Amino acid sequence: xxxxxxxxxxxxxxxxxxxxxxIRAKLIITLAAxxxxxxxxxxxxxxxxxxxxxxxxxxxxxxKILAIAYAFIFFIAALAVICMLVINMFVPIMKSASYTSxxxxxxRMATMINVILPLAFTTRIQSVLTALKSLRLALYIYLxxxxxxxxxxxxxxxxxxxxxxxxxxxxxxxxxxxxTKPVFMTRLLFMPLLFRSLRTSEELGxxxxxxxxxxxxxxxxxxxxxxxxxxxxxxIAAALVIVCASAAQIIIGTPEGMRGMP
Amino acid sequence: MLKKLKNHWTVQELxxxxxFAAAAKVLTMFVALAGGGMNPVTLLLKNVIFTTLxxxxxxxVRKTGTMLLFSAVTMLVSMMYMGAGVxxxxxxxxxxxxxxxxxFAAGGPxxxxxxxxxxxxxDLAFRVVSVFISWLVMRENPALVFMVMPIIGIGxxxxxxxLFSGVKAxxxxxxxxxxxx
Numbered sequence: 001x002x003x004x005x006x007x008x009x010x011x012x013x014x015x016x017x018x019x020x021x022x023i024r025a026k027l028i029i030t031l032a033a034x035x036x037x038x039x040x041x042x043x044x045x046x047x048x049x050x051x052x053x054x055x056x057x058x059x060x061x062x063x064k065i066l067a068i069a070y071a072f073i074f075f076i077a078a079l080a081v082i083c084m085l086v087i088n089m090f091v092p093i094m095k096s097a098s099y100t101s102x103x104x105x106x107x108r109m110a111t112m113i114n115v116i117l118p119l120a121f122t123t124r125i126q127s128v129l130t131a132l133k134s135l136r137l138a139l140y141i142y143l144x145x146x147x148x149x150x151x152x153x154x155x156x157x158x159x160x161x162x163x164x165x166x167x168x169x170x171x172x173x174x175x176x177x178x179x180t181k182p183v184f185m186t187r188l189l190f191m192p193l194l195f196r197s198l199r200t201s202e203e204l205g206x207x208x209x210x211x212x213x214x215x216x217x218x219x220x221x222x223x224x225x226x227x228x229x230x231x232x233x234x235x236i237a238a239a240l241v242i243v244c245a246s247a248a249q250i251i252i253g254t255p256e257g258m259r260g261m262p
Numbered sequence: 263m264l265k266k267l268k269n270h271w272t273v274q275e276l277x278x279x280x281x282f283a284a285a286a287k288v289l290t291m292f293v294a295l296a297g298g299g300m301n302p303v304t305l306l307l308k309n310v311i312f313t314t315l316x317x318x319x320x321x322x323v324r325k326t327g328t329m330l331l332f333s334a335v336t337m338l339v340s341m342m343y344m345g346a347g348v349x350x351x352x353x354x355x356x357x358x359x360x361x362x363x364x365x366f367a368a369g370g371p372x373x374x375x376x377x378x379x380x381x382x383x384x385d386l387a388f389r390v391v392s393v394f395i396s397w398l399v400m401r402e403n404p405a406l407v408f409m410v411m412p413i414i415g416i417g418x419x420x421x422x423x424x425l426f427s428g429v430k431a432x433x434x435x436x437x438x439x440x441x442x443x
C-alpha cells in the first residue's frame with residue numbers, strides 16, 4: 001500500500017525522534033491538545049500550550065515544513081487584521097473589536113498545527129491502518145477507509161487520463177476554463193469520472209467478495225505496533241502540560257489588560 | 263447489535279462507499295486547486311461536485327446509516343492525510359445524524375426522494391454547526407466569523423445546485439442501467 005503523499009519517501013528510513021513514537025500516542029496527543037486549546041481561553045495558559053506544542057513539533061526535525069506552516073499562520077493572521085480593519089471602517093457596531101483579541105484564536109490555531117504536523121509528517125499510512133485495526137475497528141469502517149486510501153492515487157491518474165482525452169478532442173483543462181466555462185468543464189471532467197467510479201467500485205466489490213473479504217475477522221497485520229516506555233512518558237508529559245494549563249486558566253485566567261475584550 | 267451492523271452492508275456496498283469517498287476527495291481538491299483557493303466560482307463547483315457524488319452514492323447504497331458511514335470514512339482519511347478536519351469532525355457527525363433522521367422520517371432510504379432530503383439537511387446542518395464551532399474557536403473575536411459568512415453562503419448555494427445535478431446524474435445512470443434500484 002502506498003504511503004501518504006504528505007510524507008517524503010525517505011520517511012521510512014528515518015528513525016528516532018517522533019518517528020519512533022507510536023501512532024496511537026500521537027493520535028491521543030492531537031485529540032487532547034485540540035480539545036484543551038478550544039476549552040482554554042486565557043492568554044498565559046494558551047501560551048503554555050503553544051510553547052510545549054512547539055517543542056513537540058520541533059522534535060520532528062523538519063524545519064522547512066514548520067517554517068512553511070508558520071508562514072501560512074502569519075499570512076492568515078495578516079488577512080484577519082485586514083478584515084478587522086475593514087470591519088472597523090464600515091460596521092460601526094464592531095468598532096470595539098480589538099486587534100489584540102486576535103492573539104488567542106491564532107495561538108489556538110498554532111497549537112493545533114503544532115500537534116497536527118508531527119502526526120502527518122512522521123507517520124506512515126500503513127501504521128495508521130494497523131492502528132485502526134488494533135483498535136478492533138469493524139470491517140464496515142476499516143474496508144471503506146482502506147479502499148479510499150488505495151484509490152486516491154488511482155483517481156489522480158484517472159483525472160490525468162480524462163484531461164489528456166479532452167486535449168485530444170481539442171479542449172484544454174485550465175484554471176481559466178473553470179472560471180469562463182464552469183458547467184462545460186465540470187461536465188467534461190466529472191461525468192467520465194463518475195462512470196469510472198461506479199465501474200471501479202463494481203469490479204472491486206466483486207473482487208473483494210471473491211477473495212472472501214469480510215468472512216474472516218482474523219487478519220495478520222504486515223507490521224504490528226509496539227507500545228514502548230517512551231510513548232507512555234510522552235503521554236504523561238502531555239497530560240501534565242494540559243493539567244498545568246487548565247490550572248493556570250483557573251488561577252490566572254485572562255490578564256487584567258485583556259479583560260472585557262469583545 | 264454489532265453482529266447485525268456487521269452484516270448491514272455487503273462488501274460491495276462498502277467498496278462503493280470507499281470509492282465514492284476517494285472520488286469526492288480527489289475531485290473537490292482538484293477543482294479547488296485549479297481555481298486557486300478562495301475563488302467563488304470554483305468554491306461553488308466544488309460543492310456542486312461533492313453533493314452530486316453524495317446523492318449518487320446514496321442512490322447506489324440505499325441503506326440506513328450510509329450517510330453516517332460515508333462522513334466518518336471521509337473524516338477519518340482527512341485526519342490521516344493531513345490531520346485536517348479535527349475541528350469539523352463533530353459538525354460532520356452531527357449533520358450526518360440529522361440527515362439520517364430526515365431520511366428515516368421521509369420513509370427510509372428506499373423512498374425515491376429520501377436521499378435528496380437527507381443530503382439537503384446534511385449540507386445545511388453541517389454549515390450551521392461549523393459556524394457554531396468557528397464561533398467557539400474565534401469567540402474572542404466573533405467579527406471574523408461574520409467575514410466568512412458569504413463564503414459559507416456560496417458553498418451552500420453550490421450544494422443546493424448539487425442536489426439537482428445529483429438527481430439528473432442518477433436519472434442518466436439509471437437510464438444507462440448502472441444505478442438499478
